[in-house]
Amino acid sequence: MDKHDFVIRFAGEGGQGLVTSADALARAAAHAGYFVQTHSTFPSQIMGGPASSQVRISTTPVLSSGDGVDVLVALNQYAYDHHHEDILPGGVTVYNAEEYELPEGGSYFGIKADELAKSTGNARAANMVTIGAVAQLIDFKLEEIDAFITQRFTRGRDGDAEIIEANIKAVRLGVEVAASSGFKVGQLESANAPDYKQIVITGNAALSMGAVAAGLDFYAGYPISPATTVLVWMENNLWGEGRFVHQVASEIEAINALIGAGFAGKKAMTATAGPGFSLMSEGLGLAWMAEIPLVVTNVQRGGPATGLPTKSEQSDLFSCMHPAHGDIKMPVLAPGTIEECFFAGALATNWAERYQGPVILVTEFGLAERGENIRRPDLSKVSTESRATVSEGDTGKRYDSWDGSTPLGGMPIPGGAGAYVANGSEHDEIGDTTHLPRHHVRLMERRFKKLDLLNGAHYEIENADADVIIMPWGSSKGPAREAYDRLREQGENVGWLYSVALNPLPEEVKDVLKSGKKIIVPELNYLGQWSALLRMEGYNAESVVQYTGLPFRPADLVTRISERIGAGVTA
Amino acid sequence: MSKRNPEYDFAWCPGCGDFGVRRALQVALEGYSVEHEEPQANNVVVAGIGCSGNMVHLVEGDQPFGIHGIHGRSLPIAFGVKQGNPKLNTVVVAGDGDFLSIGGEHLGPAANRNTNITAVVMDNGVYGLTKGQSSPTSEFGAVTTSTPLGKIETPVSPLKLYMSIGVTYIASYYSSKPRVLAKMIQEAMNHQGFSIVHVQSPCTTYNDTYDILKGKPKEGIKGLAFEIPEDHDPSSVEDANDLLSRPGVPLGVIFKKEGKTLQDRYEGLMARAPKRTNDELLDSYLLQ
Numbered sequence: 095m096d097k098h099d100f101v102i103r104f105a106g107e108g109g110q111g112l113v114t115s116a117d118a119l120a121r122a123a124a125h126a127g128y129f130v131q132t133h134s135t136f137p138s139q140i141m142g143g144p145a146s147s148q149v150r151i152s153t154t155p156v157l158s159s160g161d162g163v164d165v166l167v168a169l170n171q172y173a174y175d176h177h178h179e180d181i182l183p184g185g186v187t188v189y190n191a192e193e194y195e196l197p198e199g200g201s202y203f204g205i206k207a208d209e210l211a212k213s214t215g216n217a218r219a220a221n222m223v224t225i226g227a228v229a230q231l232i233d234f235k236l237e238e239i240d241a242f243i244t245q246r247f248t249r250g251r252d253g254d255a256e257i258i259e260a261n262i263k264a265v266r267l268g269v270e271v272a273a274s275s276g277f278k279v280g281q282l283e284s285a286n287a288p289d290y291k292q293i294v295i296t297g298n299a300a301l302s303m304g305a306v307a308a309g310l311d312f313y314a315g316y317p318i319s320p321a322t323t324v325l326v327w328m329e330n331n332l333w334g335e336g337r338f339v340h341q342v343a344s345e346i347e348a349i350n351a352l353i354g355a356g357f358a359g360k361k362a363m364t365a366t367a368g369p370g371f372s373l374m375s376e377g378l379g380l381a382w383m384a385e386i387p388l389v390v391t392n393v394q395r396g397g398p399a400t401g402l403p404t405k406s407e408q409s410d411l412f413s414c415m416h417p418a419h420g421d422i423k424m425p426v427l428a429p430g431t432i433e434e435c436f437f438a439g440a441l442a443t444n445w446a447e448r449y450q451g452p453v454i455l456v457t458e459f460g461l462a463e464r465g466e467n468i469r470r471p472d473l474s475k476v477s478t479e480s481r482a483t484v485s486e487g488d489t490g491k492r493y494d495s496w497d498g499s500t501p502l503g504g505m506p507i508p509g510g511a512g513a514y515v516a517n518g519s520e521h522d523e524i525g526d527t528t529h530l531p532r533h534h535v536r537l538m539e540r541r542f543k544k545l546d547l548l549n550g551a552h553y554e555i556e557n558a559d560a561d562v563i564i565m566p567w568g569s570s571k572g573p574a575r576e577a578y579d580r581l582r583e584q585g586e587n588v589g590w591l592y593s594v595a596l597n598p599l600p601e602e603v604k605d606v607l608k609s610g611k612k613i614i615v616p617e618l619n620y621l622g623q624w625s626a627l628l629r630m631e632g633y634n635a636e637s638v639v640q641y642t643g644l645p646f647r648p649a650d651l652v653t654r655i656s657e658r659i660g661a662g663v664t665a
Numbered sequence: 666m667s668k669r670n671p672e673y674d675f676a677w678c679p680g681c682g683d684f685g686v687r688r689a690l691q692v693a694l695e696g697y698s699v700e701h702e703e704p705q706a707n708n709v710v711v712a713g714i715g716c717s718g719n720m721v722h723l724v725e726g727d728q729p730f731g732i733h734g735i736h737g738r739s740l741p742i743a744f745g746v747k748q749g750n751p752k753l754n755t756v757v758v759a760g761d762g763d764f765l766s767i768g769g770e771h772l773g774p775a776a777n778r779n780t781n782i783t784a785v786v787m788d789n790g791v792y793g794l795t796k797g798q799s800s801p802t803s804e805f806g807a808v809t810t811s812t813p814l815g816k817i818e819t820p821v822s823p824l825k826l827y828m829s830i831g832v833t834y835i836a837s838y839y840s841s842k843p844r845v846l847a848k849m850i851q852e853a854m855n856h857q858g859f860s861i862v863h864v865q866s867p868c869t870t871y872n873d874t875y876d877i878l879k880g881k882p883k884e885g886i887k888g889l890a891f892e893i894p895e896d897h898d899p900s901s902v903e904d905a906n907d908l909l910s911r912p913g914v915p916l917g918v919i920f921k922k923e924g925k926t927l928q929d930r931y932e933g934l935m936a937r938a939p940k941r942t943n944d945e946l947l948d949s950y951l952l953q
Contacts, residue, residue: 124952245953293950303950307943312749331946333938338748338931343774347741350734354711354745357732358753362745380735467952473943508709508730508746508753515721515731526722527733528672 095184097280100232101160103148104224105177106169106190109141115167115221116147117465119228122242123151124294124467126235127287131156132465133645138319138403144172151232153283156466158572161649164279165228170194186277188227203275210267216260226268233281239265291470297435297461298323298365300468301391304439305363306332307476310389312360313339314351316370319403320459321393324365345370349377349390356386357516359483359507361443365391368401368410371417378452379418382541384516384525385493385505387446387481391439391455393462394568396643405643406460408568409619414454415597415627421538425453425548426596430571432466434552434594437476441551441594444479449544450505456596458618460569460645481505484512491523492516496540502547551595557582558606560589562659565635566616567596567624569645574616576648577655586656596624607633614638614658616651675719682866683716685840686787690758691724692847697754697854705729708754709746713739713763716794716868717787720758737768740775743782751928754854757784762792765801765821776830778927779858785850787840787866788823790874797871809871823863825909828902828920834860835905835920839878839890840867849918858926865890865914878914893917 102119104112113134120130131150137143148163150156162182168174171194178187181201189196191204205227211220222243229239243261248254295303302324313332315325325341332339338355342348348364355362366374371392381388394410396402414426425445429438435457442455484490484504492514494503506512515525520537522528557563566574571592581588591613593603607613607628613635615625622637629635638654640646677683694708708729712721714736721731730753734742739757747755759768764786775782791809792798798811801821808815827835834856836849846864853860867874880888891913898904905920925933941949 121952292952293947294952295950299950303943303947306946312745314745331939331941333935334940340748340931342741342744344770346738347744347771347774350738350741351745351748353734354732354742354747355749356745357730357742358709358746358749360749362749376735377738384732384734470947470951473947506730509704509707509750511706513706513728513730515733517733518735519733522672525731525733526673527719528674530672530674533672 095280096283098154098283099150099152099160100164100280100282101148101150101162102165102167102228102232103146103163103177103180104167104169105146105173108136108139108143108145110169111221112145112147115224116149118221118242119225120149120151120465121294122225122239123149123234124292125242125245126238127285128152129155130465130467131159133159133460134463135644136404144176146173146177151282153286157575158648159645161647165231167224167228184279186231186279188224188272201277203271203277205268205271207268210271211264214260214263214267216257216264219261219264222261222264223268226265227272229265230269230272231277231279233278236265236269288469292467293470294465294467295432296323296463296465297432297457298393298463299327300432300435301429301439301455301457302327302331304436304476305389305443307471307473308361308440308443309478309480310361310363310443311337312352312355312362313364314342314348314355314362315364316342316345316348316366318345318367318370320395320462321365321367321370321391323462324391324393345373346377349374349381352388352390353377353381353384353386356381356388357508361387361447363389363391363443365393367393367395367403368397369399371410371413375418378424379420379422380518381452382418382422382424383518385450385541386452386516387450389442389446389453389455391457394456394458402643404459406458406569406645407618407641407643408458408570409621409623409641410456411596411619411623411627414456417454423542423545423597425449425451425545425598426456427453427551427594428456428568428596429461429594430566430568430592432461432464433468433471435461436471437552438594440476444477445548447479447481449547450481450502451544456568458569483507483510486511488512492525493521493523493537493540495536496543498543498546502544545598548595548598549600551593551600553593553595553600553603554590555602555606556590557587558589558591558609560587560611562587562612562614563589563591563606564616564655565591565613567593570616570618573646573648573651577616577651580648580652581655586659588655588659607631610634612636614655616646616655618646673722675722677716677719678870680869681716682789682840682864682868683720683787685843686785686846686864686866687720687723688843689846689850690720690756690785691726692843693850693854694724694729694756695726696847696851700851703754707752708756711739711743711746711755711757713737713759713768715760715763715792717758717760717763737763737766738771739763740768740771740784744775744778744780747780747782748928751781755782756854757782759784759786761786761788761790761802761823762800765823765826772826773830775859776832779833779924781857781859781926781928783850783853783856783860783862786823786861786863788863789866789868789872791868791872793868793871803872824915824919827861827863828905828909832861832920833858833922833924834918836862836918837915838862839865839914839916841875841879852918856921858924890914890916893919
C-alpha cells in the first residue's frame with residue numbers, strides 16, 4: 095500500500111543513540127527530498143532513563159508529530175511496554191533481540207543489531223542495522239541511504255572508505271532480517287523534492303539565527319532546559335566587533351544585564367524557561383516602565399515550579415502577557431513552526447527597537463529541539479530596524495507625551511545627546527521621579543499607546559465565514575491544522591484563524607474575532623489560557639485543553655473538536 | 666525637589682550623609698570627564714532603591730546618564746551598561762541594604778568577572794526610606810522598628826567581605842569630607858576592574874552615627890574612624906587583612922590590585938572566536 099507519510103519511533107534508554115538514529119533517518123530522508131520532523135522525549139537526567147526519539151517522514155511538509163507510530167524500534171522491554179499502544183493499525187515493532195524476547199504471533203520481529211554490526215567489522219554501525227530494517231519495512235530506497243552514508247562519512251580521513259563500506263553493509267544486514275520476517279508496513283511514495291534550498295534546523299537555533307539576522311548584538315543567559323541551547327548557540331556564534339555574549343550568574347542577572355545593555359544602545363536578548371522567566375518578572379517590569387528595548391525568549395516547559403523540564407506545555411501565556419506587578423501587557427510573539435521561529439526571532443528584535451521596550455518571544459519544548467527541513471530564509475529579505483535616537487539640538491524629551499499621531503520620539507544613548515534617567519519609578523519627561531497624577535496618567539497612556547506600533551507578524555485566516563473557527567497558538571498550530579484539514583475533508587464547516595502575534599493582535603485577526611463566531615482554541619494547558627485572554631477582550635472563545643506534557647495528536651483533536659461542535663465526526 | 670526639577674518628589678533629611686556623597690560624586694564625575702577629555706554624557710550612574718537610589722536624580726550641574734532601577738540589581742544593570750559599551754564610565758550608587766542584602770548575590774560574580782565598574786556604597790546601617798528597619802550592617806542587638814527587641818543577627822563586615830571575594834579596589838571613607846572622598850571615587854573610576862568605595866553615610870533620622878564615627882575630641886572621646894597609617898601598602902593582601910582586623914572604620918584605600926578586566930579577557934578571546942557572516946552561519950545548516 096502506498097503511503098505518503100510514516101512515523102518511525104526509536105524507544106529505549108537515554109544514551110542508546112535514539113536521537114542519533116532518528117536524526118540519521120531524518121537526514122537521509124530529507125536528503126532524498128522528503129519533508130521530515132523529529133520529536134524526542136527524555137527524562138531530566140544526563141544519562142539513561144526511558145527516552146524516545148521519532149521522525150515523521152512525508153511527501154508534503156510535516157505539520158505535527160502525528161497520530162501514532164508506524165514502525166516502533168523498541169530497544170528494551172520497558173520501551174515496548176510503554177510505546178506499543180501508540181502503534182497505528184498495520185504498524186510493526188522491531189525489537190532488540192539481544193535484550194528481550196516477545197511471545198510469538200505479534201506484529202513484531204527481533205533483531206540483533208549489535209551482533210550484526212560487529213560482523214561488519216564496525217561495532218558502531220548498530221543503528222544502521224536498525225535503519226536498514228526500517229527502510230525495508232517502509233520501502234525506503236536503499237540508494238538514498240547509501241548516498242547519505244557516503245556523504246556523512248566522507249571526512250577526508252584515511253579510514254573513510256572502510257567506515258562507509260561497513261555502514262552500508264550494516265544497512266543490508268538489517269534489510270535481510272526485516273525481509274525474512276515477512277512484515278511490510280507500506281510503501282513510501284516517491285519524494286517530491288522542493289525546488290528551493292533547504293536547511294535542517296531546530297527551533298532554538300532558528301530563533302537565534304533570526305535574532306542575529308535582525309542585528310542582535312548582546313546576549314546574557316543562564317542554563318535552563320529547554321532554553322539552554324540558545325545560550326550555547328550564542329556562546330558559539332555571537333562573536334565579532336561590538337558584540338557581547340556571556341553566561342551570567344542567574345536569570346535575575348540576565349534580565350538586568352539586558353536592561354543595562356538595552357539602555358546603552360544594544361539589541362539585547364536572553365532565553366529562559368518558566369522558572370527563570372518567573373525570576374525575570376521584576377526586571378521585565380522595569381524594562382516596561384523605563385522603556386528599554388530587549389527581548390526575552392521563554393521556551394516553555396511544563397510548570398509550575400520545576401514542573402516538567404523536558405516536556406511540552408503552553409502554560410506560561412498568562413505570565414508572558416502579564417509578567418510583573420502593575421499595569422503591563424507585554425508584546426508577545428508565539429511562533430508555531432520552525433520557520434516561524436526564525437522570523438519571530440527577527441521580528442521580536444525589531445519590535446523591541448521600534449517601540450523602545452521589552453518583547454516576549456514564547457516558544458515551547460516541542461519546537462525547541464525538534465529538527466525540521468525548511469526553506470532556507472533569504473537574509474536579504476529580513477528587515478533590520480534600529481531605534482530612533484536623538485542628536486544635539488533635538489528638543490524632544492525621552493518621556494514626552496505621545497498620542498501616536500507623530501513618529502515616536504528618539505531614545506538618547508549614553509555617550510550622545512539627551513542625558514536622562516531611565517527610571518522604574520514614575521517620572522517626568524526627563525526621567526526624574528514624580529508621582530503627581532498627571533504624570534502617571536500621561537506616561538501610562540504613552541506606554542500602552544506604543545503597542546500600536548507593533549505589526550507585521552504572520553497570520554492566517556481561512557473560511558472565516560464558517561460557524562466555528564479553530565484558533566490554535568504556538569506549536570499546537572501543526573496538529574490543529576491537520577485536524578482542521580480532516581474536518582474540512584469530512585464536510586465540516588469550520589474556519590481557521592492563526593496569529594504569531596498574540597499581543598497586539600493584527601487588526602485583520604481582531605475583525606474575525608469581533609464577528610462573535612465561536613472560537614475553539616486547542617492549547618496545551620489546564621486553564622485554557624489563550625481562550626481566557628480572548629474572553630477577557632469580549633470574544634467568544636473556548637479551549638480544548640490537554641495537559642499531558644505531550645503535543646496534541648491530530649486524531650484526538652478531530653474527535654474533540656467534533657464533539658464540541660456537535661458534528662459527530664470521528665478521526 | 667531638585668534645582669532643575671521643582672516637581673521632583675523626593676528629598677533627603679537635613680544633615681543626611683548622602684549630601685556629602687553627592688557632592689563628592691559630582692566632583693569625581695566632573696574630574697573624571699576633564700581628566701580623560703570626555704563629555705559628561707560618557708558617565709552613567711546606576712542606582713538601586715532606597716534613599717541612596719535618589720542620588721542619580723540629585724546630581725547637579727552637567728548631567729550624566731542614569732538608571733534608577735530596581736532594588737538590589739544595580740550591579741547586573743551596570744554590568745550590562747559596561748559590556749554594552751565599554752567606553753562608558755559606569756558607576757553604581759547603592760545603600761547597604763541594596764548592595765549587601767537584597768543585592769548581595771551579585772557581588773561574587775562582579776568580583777569574579779572584575780567588571781570595570783565602580784560602586785559607591787552609602788552605608789548608614791539602617792533602612793531609612795521605609796522608616797528605620799534593621800539592615801545588614803546594623804549592630805548586633807540594635808533596636809529598630811523591625812527588631813523592637815534587638816537584632817539577633819551578626820552584622821556583615823562589608824570590607825572583609827569585599828576582600829574575601831577578590832574585589833580589586835577597596836576604599837573606605839565617610840561622608841564628612843567630600844573633597845577627599847571625591848579623589849578616592851575618581852581614583853576608583855580610574856582603576857581597571859571592579860572597585861568599591863564604601864562610605865559611612867549616617868542617617869540623621871534613624872541612625873545618627875556622626876559622633877560615633879568622629880568621636881568628640883573636645884570631650885576626649887575617640888571616634889571609630891581612623892586614618893590609614895602611611896606605611897600601609899594597598900597592594901599587599903597581608904597589609905589589607907591586617908588593617909581590616911583592627912576595630913573601627915579605616916579611612917583610605919585598603920586594597921588595590923591591577924589586573925585584567927572582564928573586557929580585557931573577552932577581547933583576548935576574540936582572536937580565537939569564529940568569524941562567520943550571517944549567510945555563512947545559515948549555510949552551515951544547509952541540507953546537503
